[in-house]
Amino acid sequence: MKPVHLRRGLLPMAAVFAMMILSSALAQEAPPTPPADIPDGAAAADPMPLAPILPQTLDPAALLKPAQPGEAAGRSAAPKEPPPNLTLAAKLTDKGEPLRAGITWRVFADKPGRDGKLPLVREAKGGTVHLALKPGTYIVHVAYGRAGISKQIRVDKSASSDTIVLNAGALKLTAEVGKDRKLNPNQVVFDIYRGTDGQDAETDPLVSDVAPEQTVRLAAGTYHVVSRYGDANASVRADIRVEAGKLTEATLFQKAAHITLKLVAESGGEALANTSWSVVTPGGDSVFDSVGAFPEVVLAIGDYTAVAKHDNKIYEKSFTVESGADRDVEVMAQ
Incomplete structure (x- = not known):
């Protein structure tokens, strides 16, 4: 019986000895103490609890469950825009054809915002445009180069259209000197003012530094043009009439x-x-x-x-x- 007691006594001592060896090994592999500027909660020895992140019950099969048809598309699909209910077109003259390009359309709300300005609702470029707008009243501004006009329109639920007449044309300028000798385009520029010679003294030019052969789109009317040759005192002036729906070409002769x-x-x-x-x-x-x-x-x-x-x-x-x-x-x- 004594040998039996001796074996029973040796088993606890062996277990204690094994636990001491294991504890020493774990102590050698323990991570170093984190720097003082890392919060305690982020230290490796004190991991962040996962309870607030993971659900209380997790079904492994749910991770492999395929999405239902249309479920992913429903989450990522953008809301459908309403169909266009307003068509806008612009013409140079009442009897002209709608312009196909070169138009800038801007649609504003008819009530000023907090800054005192009309909020911009839509903007589009091209010729004839098709816009989707909520029913209400808007201010439409159409620009064709330096020619522009605004108009108030009413939009309903049903589709509608509007054509705006710009009453505009274009101007192309060239310059010559002596006996019909064309000037170097790098040496001459043009400034265009509204009105006639007697009206531009205290106004800024409508368009400045226009190059020869450059087409400038303008509202129909009379303009005062100044041609500047070089950087000293060589300049000539002329009043030029721009007609709606036409390209007006003019040559100014430098002396x-x-x-x-x-x-x-x-x-x-x-x-x-x-x-x-x-x-x-x-x-x-x-x-x-x-x-x-x-x-x-x-x-x-x-x-x-x-x-x-x-x-x-x-x-x-x-x-x-x-x-x-x-x-x-x-x-x-x-």
Whole structure:
């Protein structure tokens, strides 16, 4: 019987010894203590409880259950937009055909918002457009280049249409100098003002820096056009009438010339560098200033004086500009 008691006594001691070895091994594999800036709840030794995340009862078969037909499509499908109930078209004249392109449509609510402006409801580009709008009253603005018009419309549940007459045309400009010589497009631009010559003095241009051959869409009416050749004083003006439904083409004739200035020690000699230049009118008004050996300037026809300063010495020469007569003006350093 004693041997039996000895075996019973050794079993608990072996179990304790095994648990001590296991505890030591686990202690060696325990993760390091997290830095102090990581909250206790995020530490590896104190995991976040999963009860609030996982359902109380989880059916593994539910994870493999296929979706019912149309169930996924129903969750991702966007709500259907109502069919268009308003068709808008625009024409240049009452008897013209609807425009196919180049139109910008903007539909506004008829009541101002908190900022005092009419809220924009819809915007579309092209020719004839088809819009879906809730029944109510709206302000429709149609723009065709610089021509535009607004109209109040009423939309009902039933489909309706409206055609807006712009009463607009277009303008294309070119410039020539001398005997029908077309100017370099990089040297001439146009400014277009509303009204006539006597009405644009205190107004900003409707369109500025228009290039030659560029088509500008405008409402029918009279416009004052200024053609600027170069960066000095060469410009011409004209009042031009734009007719509805037509392309008006106009050519403005410049009375100016391209001048190159040179300071030379003798006629036909090498131009002197580091020269300061001024060109003044007979009345003493300066129309051009530059520094260099070969400054170039476009000047309107008339009489001028070129003033050159080199090595603290001043040299002058008077000259005349004739329309289209581009040339060099030599000032003698003597």
